[in-house]
Amino acid sequence: MISAMNWRALVFCLLCVSAVAYALTAPDASGFPEPSLARIIFFHLPCAFVATGLIVHTAWLGYRYLATGDVRYDARGAAATELGAIFAALTMATGVLFSKVQWGAWWQNDPRQTSFLIVLLLCCAGVALRAGLSDEQKAAKASAAYSVATVLPMLFLIFVLPRILQSFHPSDTISSGKLDGAYWTGVLLVFVTLVWATRVLYKERTAISENRYGNQLDPDHPGSASPYPRRPVAVSKVGEEEER
Amino acid sequence: MNSSWGRQVRAIVGKELRTELRSKHGLFTAGLFGFLTVIAMVFASYAEKPSPSVAAGMLCVALVFSAVVTLPRTMIVEDEQGTFEVLQLLAEPSAAYFGKALTNCVQMVFASFVLGGVFIAMVEIPVARPVVFVLGLLTLALALAGGTSFCGALVIGATNRWMLAGVVALPLLVPVVFLGVIALRSGLGVGFESAGSESLVALAGYALVTLAAGPQLIALVWRND
Numbered sequence: 001m002i003s004a005m006n007w008r009a010l011v012f013c014l015l016c017v018s019a020v021a022y023a024l025t026a027p028d029a030s031g032f033p034e035p036s037l038a039r040i041i042f043f044h045l046p047c048a049f050v051a052t053g054l055i056v057h058t059a060w061l062g063y064r065y066l067a068t069g070d071v072r073y074d075a076r077g078a079a080a081t082e083l084g085a086i087f088a089a090l091t092m093a094t095g096v097l098f099s100k101v102q103w104g105a106w107w108q109n110d111p112r113q114t115s116f117l118i119v120l121l122l123c124c125a126g127v128a129l130r131a132g133l134s135d136e137q138k139a140a141k142a143s144a145a146y147s148v149a150t151v152l153p154m155l156f157l158i159f160v161l162p163r164i165l166q167s168f169h170p171s172d173t174i175s176s177g178k179l180d181g182a183y184w185t186g187v188l189l190v191f192v193t194l195v196w197a198t199r200v201l202y203k204e205r206t207a208i209s210e211n212r213y214g215n216q217l218d219p220d221h222p223g224s225a226s227p228y229p230r231r232p233v234a235v236s237k238v239g240e241e242e243e244r
Numbered sequence: 245m246n247s248s249w250g251r252q253v254r255a256i257v258g259k260e261l262r263t264e265l266r267s268k269h270g271l272f273t274a275g276l277f278g279f280l281t282v283i284a285m286v287f288a289s290y291a292e293k294p295s296p297s298v299a300a301g302m303l304c305v306a307l308v309f310s311a312v313v314t315l316p317r318t319m320i321v322e323d324e325q326g327t328f329e330v331l332q333l334l335a336e337p338s339a340a341y342f343g344k345a346l347t348n349c350v351q352m353v354f355a356s357f358v359l360g361g362v363f364i365a366m367v368e369i370p371v372a373r374p375v376v377f378v379l380g381l382l383t384l385a386l387a388l389a390g391g392t393s394f395c396g397a398l399v400i401g402a403t404n405r406w407m408l409a410g411v412v413a414l415p416l417l418v419p420v421v422f423l424g425v426i427a428l429r430s431g432l433g434v435g436f437e438s439a440g441s442e443s444l445v446a447l448a449g450y451a452l453v454t455l456a457a458g459p460q461l462i463a464l465v466w467r468n469d
Contacts, residue, residue, distance in 0.1 A: 066464040121415040129412050132402040141465040142398040146412060149394060149461060152453075153419050161422070 012200075015193045022186050029183065037101045041183065044094035046191035047087050048116075050198055052158055054084035055123070059151035062144035074140040075209035077147065078130060079202050085123035087198070092120050103168065112162040112169035119157050122150050136212075252335040256343025260318060261350070270314050270351050278310035278359040286366045296369055296432035303363050304384070304424045307356055308417055311388040315352065316396030316409035318344045323400045337466035338459035345393040345455060349386055356385035369432055376440040377431025383447035384424040390454030391417050397462045423447045 023042040028035035058080040065073035095113060100106045107113065129146050133139035162169065264270050285302045294302065319341075322328040331340050360381045364371060371377045395413035399405045423443045430440025 066461070118415050118418045125412045125415050129398065129402075129408065132399065132404060132408040134403065135401055138401045138465075145461040145465045146395075146398055149454075149457070150416060153416060156419060161419075 012193075012196055015189070015196060019186075019189045019193045022189055026182050026186050032102050034101050037098075039186075040094050040098045040101070042186045042190050044091060044098060045187050046194045047091040047094060049191055050194050051084055051087035051091050051119075051123075054080050054087060054198070055119070055154050056151060058084055058126070058147045062147035065140065065144040066148070071140070071213045072210065074144065075206050075213060076202075077140075077144060078209045079205035081123070081126045081130065081143065081147065082205065083198055083202060085120070085127050087194075088116070088120040088123045092116060108168050110168040111165040112167045115157040115161045119154050122154055126150065249336060249339050252339035253343045253346070256335055256340055257346050260344060260347035264347070264351065270317060271354070273317070274310050274314040274351065274355040275358060277313050278306050278355060279362065281306040281309060282359060282363045282366065286363075289367075293369070294367055296372075296434045297429050299363070299367050299369050300428035300432055300434070301425050303360060303428060304421055306359060306363070307384060307424070308388060308414075308421055310355060310359065311352055311385075311392045312410045312413050312417070314355075315348045315389060315392040316399070316406070316413070318348055319393065319396035319400060320405050320409065323405065328400060332466065332468070336463070338463040341393070341397055341462040341466070342455075342459045344397075345390065345458060348389040348393045349455075352385040352389040353382060356381045371431060372433025373431050373437060373440065376437065376444065377428060379444050380424065380427035380431050380440065380447070383444055383451060384420065384427065386451035387420045387424070387447050387454065388417060390451045390458060391420060394454055394458045394462070397458070398465065400466075420447065420450055423450070 019042075023039050026039065026042075029038035029041075032038045058077055061073045061077040061080060064070070065077060095116065096106050099108055099110075099113065126143060126146055130139050130143040133142055282303075285306065289298075322331050334340075335343070360377075392409075392413050395416060396409050398412065399408045402408045423446045426435070427440050427443040427447060429435060430437060430443065
């Protein structure tokens, strides 16, 4: 008898295997200097999609936390912030690799590359802000406000800036039909796999944060209990000090 | 804006300006830091005159670093002196923040015009469109003050607050740098005037959004549950 969890693990493994197999067997992209290495797109594009989705999701969770004070939103926000930074870093890494193999240099000073680097820095700054404040409640509030404040600049950097400047980076490669239509299938397959993996990681990371909040997760009074996490306290025996 | 809120903002601005006039800490720090940056840039390019595009970029970078180094002080100093709780008792969080942000705007506008004037005089570049250049400096200073004040207010309570303020502010200010360079470049006669005007509008919008939304967000961050 296979449990529901094992079924999910099995489907996930099948997705991973089929995504890798599809990426390896897909036809070469003829419009590139190194047609076989254009397969980096299979991983690069879905990473960018997932990172963008997580950035918007973080801002929404930040807004919800500030509006309601429910620490569940903060726990999810912490998970989304970190995963967003990881996927932004993966997008950057695959983009730099693509730049090297296709255009001949690791860094092109291209508006799209530069703007996404700033998006990555904003994601990292969000993680740094949360880590920099030792008071859990202050960290939660500051991170929430920062994620709300940075979402518009990030969307500007992702969607607007590369389109108003002359960019080396193609923005319509697949939609304009420059790539084989099979690439769409590959990108979607990897995207689904990454979303699945992200969901699992997101749940795990949220559970860790929620454990830290402990008794504040009373469903009848969300966020109403002490905002401070329970920490182990050194307890001395009664009268011990007097004996000394 | 109700009258009580307005009075609180005026009181905070008055207190900040009096403190600044007494200590002159912010002006000296911003002025010296910006001036040294300008001197270093001019010295680095003494053999050849920088082009207006490069000069606009250099001036913009000098102003950004000057803002990031000095402006969070108005927020952080309350935490360091232990007067942050007292401030919250005397004024609503949004009014306290807005008053401090307005003080930062005044300080940054002053520093921008002084540094801009010194820089232009030292690199000897003619200002082809003075109105665009002056408005560029003004809107750039306001946008920098809005963004930096917000980040300074967020890091109150952090152990390494000065460094953290810079870390969270710099990526947020990159769009401002981008727009500021276009506006100042247009002011120095490079490119179309329309590009400069569009950048001025965008910079003013950024300043407006940060100064308007900042108090709302910071009120939620600073509130005591």
